Amino acid sequence: MTLHPTIARVTDRIITRSRATRAPYLERMAEARARGPARAHLSCSGQAHAYAASGADKDRLATTTAGNLGIVTAYNDMLSAHQPFERYPGLIRDALRGIGGTAQVAGGVPAMCDGVTQGEAGMELSLFSRDVIALAASVALSHATFDAAVFLGVCDKIVPGLVIAAQAFGHLPAVFLPAGPMESGLSNDAKAKVRQQFATGEVGRDALMKAEMAAYHGPGTCTFYGTANTNQMLMEFMGLHLPGASFVTPNTALRDALTCEGARRALSLSALGQSYTPVCDILDERAFVNGIVGLNATGGSTNLLIHLIAMARAGGIVLDWQDFSDLSGVTPLMARIYPNGLADVNHFHAAGGLGYMIGELLAAGLLHPDTKTVAGGGLGLYTQEPRLISDTLTWTEGAAQSLNDKILRPVSDPFQASGGLVRLAGSLGTAVMKVSAVAPEHRVIEAPVRVFADQDDVKAAFKAGTLTGDLVVVVRFQGPRANGMPELHSLTPLLSILQGRGQKVALVTDGRMSGASGKVPAAIHVCPEAVDGGAIARLRDGDILRVDAVQGTLEVVTPGIAERPAATADLSAHQTGLGRELFATFRQTVGAADSGASIFGG
Known part of the structure; x- marks a missing residue:
């Protein structure tokens, strides 16, 4: 299918606008990759420090050229979406030992929950936490002992912050490993009704608390289509997830298999092998256009109008809101997921999900099909869905049609002709x-x-x-x-x-x-x-x-x-308390929302 002229025009406009910043970025990444595998350049003392606590992996790290994977994790057990990451380092180490590789937790990054801080003073740290995450992840990877990285993060500022850091280390391959959505609980519509009843005094706090606990009830991402699940969609559209990985529920055999395969895949893309695919080659202008199309087609979170700009600028790519608006004008709204509809992301996934949507958009010429991805091919691979057949992870053709047209519709019959x-x-x-x-x-x-x-x-x-x-x-x-x-x-x-x-x-x-x-x-x-x-x-x-x-x-x-x-x-009341005094420099140096609201300039 021929690329839609607006997709081509906006992409060309972004490429032209970005030339002065993209070229120097790619030059820096080329210099970094030319230095070769990083830990080989460390002193013996430096390597000894890095491997001292690695147990059975110590000799392999010191004496072989097997790949070493850095794990950057946003694990904490206060966020339901991030609690499943507690198990991931062990799964990853075992998976890589099976192919002669190693893995180390390079570092942790903070992860706050906007659902907890909503309407509270702590929310004033939320946006800034994105750039703190980018800084913390960069510190983690600065030890230069890794041949590739995996990033464990899901929620609102965490994925954007991790992407910014991944771009700073864009000469390394990276795979993003999600945790998946929690199983469906109280419906979003019923929850919203109780919230309104509480606001008007029709029900008391006990009824509100009961409804909220029935909605947010287990491990995994909140099931409405907010920023967290929009992030997961983007990682798939932009080629940083394995195909179909976004909305597989936590602590299942399929989720674990995808986690292990994602780690193996990250090492296979390193400069030590034959399929070197660094982040800087994946996240080009076309990948960001694909992400914006996905944002519009799904009716995704408005927060990404800030985050995508900041993510892109970390790789020398300059987006503006007119790009989003122009792409929205030609992108059909194909999904109705709460708050845009009554269904949650589990219902969306069951109806055909991202695989069906990507296939439809590709056929309509609304996505760049030839972007590089961690799957090793173009975006066409992302029409497939993962299956465990006889305990073996494989990919099969995804849904050829929507299984519920109240949730997911084809390009030819969307909920509305333009995006969200x-x-x-x-x-x-x-x-x-x-x-x-x-x-x-x-x-x-x-x-x-x-x-x-x-x-x-x-x-x-x-x-x-x-x-x-x-x-x-x-x-x-x-x-x-x-x-x-x-x-x-x-x-x-x-x-x-x-x-x-x-x-x-x-x-x-x-x-x-x-x-x-x-x-x-x-x-x-x-x-x-x-x-x-x-x-x-x-x-x-x-x-x-x-x-x-x-x-x-x-x-x-x-x-x-x-x-x-x-x-x-x-x-003055917003300058102190809950750590806000420590962020004075952020408030003084942050850029405007339309340039990504970032402390990193631009």
Whole structure:
């Protein structure tokens, strides 16, 4: 199938835009690979330190040229998605010993749960944790004793941070090993209903707690299609997972087999073998375009509008929000997974999942088929699905058609003709909106604004009954430089209630919403942010704002706001406590949301 002209045009535009930064990056990677296997350059003393605790593997590390795999892990047992990683190092070591290789845990990286910190002060460290993870993973790999790496991570900032680090060590092969989603519990729709009932006082905290525990009940990723599961989709579309690995549940024989094979595959791609495939060769401009197409086709998390830009820039590739919007315009929305529908990722996987979707998009010319992948071939291999047949891992042809058209549809009959993301631009600045769950009648709103500088003030206004009539709720001083850009997902139930009462309502913020943003239109990531004197800092209660996701505009209708002084806010309460004082340098140096909200420049 011929590549769709928009896919080709946007890819060429990214390649042209990135030339000045991509070429020097690839030169650095070529220099690193030319030095050969890293641990051979260490002194005898250095090697002795590195191998001292390796037990039975010590002699093999010191005297042979068998590959040594570095494991970078985000394991902790507070995150359900990361608890299964506790077993992975042992599985990996045993698998590699069987082929004469070795593995060491190179280091751990922090992993926080946005579900725990949602609406709390700890959420102000969440976005910055991505860059901390990249730094920590780089420290782990800096010992230069590894021929390849595997990265164990799933959730919101963790995969993006690990990808940034993998790009810094882009001369090494890398395979990402997921843990998989937890088994389905209480339905997402039922959980959301209880949350709304609690917000209006219809049920007490005991009922809310019971519902939440029934939804989040075991090991694995939360089953709704938020940032964590969007990350897993991206790793498959971009060729860093084994085919079909994303949504196999934890602690099963198939999951373990994929983990072991992923480790073996990582070593097979090293410079010691005949199939050298470093990360820098996999994550090229085409791979990022494929990832953005996947993001749109699945209605994925808005957080990736920040993370993908930061991930790409770590490899010298420059993306912007217009790329996302243009690709969204030609990418059909093929999936309905909560919060865009009632199904969870397990239902999506059972209906045909990523393999079916990739096959459909390839046939329509909407994906680059010839990208390099850790599977050793192009993206066509990712239409297959893994099976354990007589205890042997093999891949068979995936679903040729959707097994549930309420969850997954073909390109020829999508849920909507365009993808789930829209860039907005106008006199208020630039922003993005996820529209895959927003009904067409709610995608344009022109109404007076109510301006807040704290999400708790919005909640207080809701409880006081003052959020009346059609309105645009503006929550500012929530950008990366102000307070770390926390998600404002805890506002979703309140705004949904207002919308359900028949009010036209939208959210506009320089903060984030979350991977679970849903049916209320939310213009998020507004740039410039309020703390930088952006137009959002000049709004006053009663100003008329037009939010138009159809035309892609974000306009202040009230005249004369440009002449007003920008409002300021007392942010001192956000500077200390829960470690926030340690991140002052991050707040001072972080870039804007539309350039990846990164401390690494760009």
